[in-house]
Amino acid sequence: MPNENLRDFISELEKNGELLRIKNEVDWNLELSHIAKVNEEKTGPALLFENVKDYKGGKVFVGALSSTKRLAIAMNMPIETTQTQMARAWVDRCKTLIPPVYVATGAVKENIDIGDDVDLFKFPVPKFYERDGGRYIGTFATCITKDPETGWINLGTYRMQMLDKNTVGVMFIKGKHGDLHRKKYIGLNKPMQVAVVIGYDPLMFLASSTTISAGEDEYNYIGALRGSAVEVVKGEYVDLPIPANAEMVLEGELWPEELRAEGPFGEYTGYYSGVGTTPRHYINVKAVTYRNDMIFHSTTVGRPVTDTHMIQAMNRTATLWSDLEQMKVPGIQSVYVPPESSGRYMAVVSVKCMYPGHSDHVGNAVIATTTGSYGFKVIVVVDEDIPADDMGRVLWAMTTRMNPLRGCQIISRARSTPLDPSLPIGARDITSRIIMDCTIPYEWKEKPTNITLSEPVLEVVKEKWNEYGFKDAFSYKA
Ligand SMILES: Cc1cc2nc3c(=O)[nH]c(=O)nc-3n(C[C@H](O)[C@H](O)[C@H](O)COP(=O)(O)O)c2cc1C
Ligand SMILES: [Mn+2]
Incomplete structure (x- = not known):
């Protein structure tokens, strides 16, 4: 069965021995990210922190997809599938796109904070590295926007820093689709509506963080990858499709030419994104909706491999x-x-x-x-x-x-x-x-000849492998 939301995925991980629940109190300020990084460099399990300091009952989930096995669980494939085989399945599944369907309501509406009640500090958002400019609420996150001319819905992953209780800085790299949408709002005298999804079926995140061509709605790809339509609801403040069973959604608006200081951030390259802050776009958060007992989903960043x-x-x-x-x-x-x-x-x-x-x-x-x-x-x-x-x-x-x-x-x-x-x-x-x-030129008349093993002899060796005294199973990659 495909995972319909983050909780399905977490329980699949647990069934497959790919999850560790951490019950000790852990500080959101560096300690959490450092545990995650050390664990990840040892290709350890995904982690569910169940006792985050200052957040009674606050839960943070990290390392969702940092092993090939967990990627396979997200792709609903056998656990031994390789990355290249998964990519191949992706190509084949995405030959038939499946658009999302609207439903009346969903678990994401279990809690609704609106207007003055919005306070992002209510949530156990980690700070990753010492020189980071602040706490990053948007890492394993998907930013949804709409083209004001064509109605094209885009899903993109762009990092987001908590600037204050209801403002989030966002790094739209030039030419990213969220940025193309933003530019179209210049001169319209109205802000761009934005919804940020944190915590859902990880296929959403896989689709929103890859380069799918401009004009394409990534929701159709999530449907194709999962094999069924994503169920969506309308926002409380924004007129954008939101997964009905997401853990948490920030709804807000972004004035296309306004900037605030953001960063730096310890990035996936293994280096900080810059020195000091950079002026970047930001979202005024007008509503936050979230599930009961919300699980905050975060990636790990820093040097590869995470x-x-x-x-x-x-x-x-x-x-x-x-x-x-x-x-x-x-x-x-x-x-x-x-x-x-x-x-x-x-x-x-x-x-x-x-x-x-x-x-x-x-x-x-x-x-x-x-x-x-x-x-x-x-x-x-x-x-x-x-x-x-x-x-x-x-x-x-x-x-x-x-x-x-x-x-x-x-x-x-x-x-x-x-x-x-x-x-x-x-x-x-x-x-x-x-x-x-690095190919041998096709047009060469005389080509270097690969040394290959003689097939009949290889058969004999295979048969007698353990007789020779080897303890392992025979294997040979031609
Ligand atoms: C964890 C993570 C963080 C990312 N952060 C950013 C970011 O801050 N800004 C950005 O422009 N792209 C970022 N990307 C890459 C974009 O998600 C990617 O280029 C994607 O294609 C963007 O969607 P779009 O093509 O619809 O614009 C990030 C990717 C990942 C996996
Ligand atoms: Mn896109």
Whole structure:
């Protein structure tokens, strides 16, 4: 059964031994995030903090998707599924989009704070790292906005800092869809309505944090990924669709040209986002609705590999693969964005080359896709015998098949993420990229011959494996 909300997902984790409940009192100020980080570097379970200091009964859930097993539970797939297999399932499921359906009401309406009653400090929001500018309420969060001209609903994940009891700073990176919507409100003399969902089926978050093309409603993708329509309700203050059984929703408005100091924040790159604060957009929160016994959902950030990197690696592998299929690039075998590349700076594509220049076709296509045109710096193309997600074999191809002068192309101007630490802090809009063709040129008449093991001998070895005295089961990756 797919998970319909966060509580279903948490109970699936618990059934599979992927959850630890922490009953000791833990401080929301650094202690909670530090436990989460140490646990995550050991690929420990997801954590449900049940006793957060200053918040009697306050619960915080972290590390939802920081292991492949937990991603598989979110995708409703067998627990041993690999990230690349999940990405492949994503591509196939999203061939049939399923729009959301409105229902009368839902558990998200169990508590409604409106106007002066809004007080974000009521909730156990963590502070992650020492130099952070404050407490971040929006990490595992989805920001919903509407295009005032076309009605296009967009879901995007953008970090959000609690600035005071009813104001939340938001970092819309230029060109993100929430930012495209914001720009359309300039000159309309009215603010943009915003709803922020915190705590729901993690598929919502997987869809809202990947690069799906402009004009697309990510709700349709959540439906497709889950295999059933998301049930939504209208907001108390905003006219936007909200999941009926979300843990918590902030409803508010954003004046498109107003700014307040936000940040810095210890980001997923492993570095702080900048030095000091930066003027950014902010949301005036007008209503907060939440479930009884609300579970506050947070990601872990910081250097790879955390929740954030596993998520980005999986969902960007999926959208890049899907983009390449839509461009009808032939011969694609597998695609992989490694979590260690911060889940975004590197892409590997395995291709069965069928004509001279085919590998160049692939490399150039990657950087032209919606996903590949943002942030990626290293594109690696390998032959079909190298699975894109086998980094050992990828390095083998990179060092034995790639001739730098022939195989590398530097693209000198490309869209960057302003969080890329390899660029000067004041000039991060534009980056360069490298395409590394690690394939054996198709047109070569004489090609290097892979050494392979003799099949009949391998069969004998397999049969006798334990007779030789080996204690493990036979396994060999051709
Ligand atoms: C944990 C997490 C935090 C993120 N924070 C931001 C952010 O602060 N600003 C931003 O523009 N993108 C952020 N992203 C990336 C966006 O979610 C991603 O680019 C997505 O495509 C945005 O949706 P959109 O394409 O509909 O704009 C974050 C992603 C994750 C997983
Ligand atoms: Mn979008």
